[in-house]
Amino acid sequence: MIACMATLAYFICYGGNWLFGQCMIERPIVVGTITGLFLGDLTTGIIIGGALEAIYMGAVNIxxxxxxxxxxxxxxxxxxxxxxxxxxxEAITLAVPVGLIFNSLSMVWIMLTNIFQPAYQKVCDNGDGKGLTRVILTSWFTIYFTRAIIIFCCVYLGSEAVQAFMSQLPDSVIHGLAVAAGMLGAVGMAVLMKMLVSTENIGWLFVGFVLAKYLSLPAIVIAIIAVVIAITIGLTDKKIHDLKQMMTEGTPMALTEEEEFFNE
Structure with missing residues (x-):
């Protein structure tokens, strides 16, 4: 029953995400919540899902x-x-190698999609819209159902083995796992910042750090300040862009009320 619930959560989150146009239900915070809900421990699912979201938030497939x-x-x-x-x-540390292993197996499912290539070609050549829908749904179900079967086997065969293995680990190894898990969130944040941070916005990063560290402002307050600053900069950039465009086109600039008063 547990393996079935875990498999269903995987199929809904991963398969449903790509069926409806990558609606982001495959993010760890959502997957953890749904899995915890199915297994009767919503709190644990949300906590682990949130922790894994901090790790994988910078993992973007391009x-x-x-x-x-x-x-x-x-x-x-x-x-x-x-x-x-x-x-x-322990659970968070286990997640990293699992994610890498399943990612390495992705080529198997990519090759599986080639099986449906003749069917796609046939319905497209015939202009069969309903047939195309059937082929899409069939290929979608086949690909993600076979993925879910592997999850079922891993959970069904691995629960007792994992429990027995973890019970034999010494305390020093458990402590090492805790330290490693604590570092994984920082690694995920570092990967995300590597993509986002540039020479143009690095100064704002230090401003946020000072507000949080030395002024002890809550994160929501810092986020509000950041939104206000971003809107102000955006409006200023728009005015500058419009001014440059008018100068390039030779369009006379509209005078403000003060300028019109003094011109009179």
């Missing part, structure tokens, strides 16, 4: 380049934490 597969990692981490009694640190 084109054919993939870095990790967070859905399987989240499902198995939450499942083993609830059923095998793993601590949050």
């Amino acid at each position: 084109g054919g380049a993939t870095s990790a597969e967070p859905v399987s990692a989240t499902v198995m981490s939450v499942t083993f934490a609830i059923t095998a009694g793993l601590s949050m640190e």
Whole structure:
């Protein structure tokens, strides 16, 4: 029953995400919540999902380049934490290799999609819209159902094994796992900042750090200040852009009320 619930959570989150146009239900915070809900421990699912979101928030798949597969990692981490009694640190540390392994297996499912290529070609050549819909749904179900079967096997065969393995680990190893899990969030944030931070906005990063560290402002207050600053900068840039465009086109600039008064 547990393996079925974990498999269903994986299929809904991963398969449903791509069926409806990448609606982001495959993010760890959502996957963890749904898995925890299905397994009867919503709190654990949300906590582990939120922790894994901090790790995988910087993992973005661009084109054919993939870095990790967070859905399987989240499902198995939450499942083993609830059923095998793993601590949050142990479950989070388990998630990283699981995500990498499932990501390396993605080529298997990519090759599986080639099986449906003749069917796609046939319905497209015939202009069969309903047939195209059937082929799309069939290929979608086949690909993600086969993925879900692997999750089922891992959970069904691995729960007792993982529990027995973790019970044999010495305290020093458990402590090391806790330390590693604490560092993973910083790694995920660093990957995200590497993509976002540039020479133009690095100064604002230090401003936010000063507001949080030395003025002890809450995160929501800093976010509000950031939104106000971003809107102000955006409006200023728009005015500058419009001014440059008018100068380029030779369009006379509209005078303000003060300028019109003094011109009179």
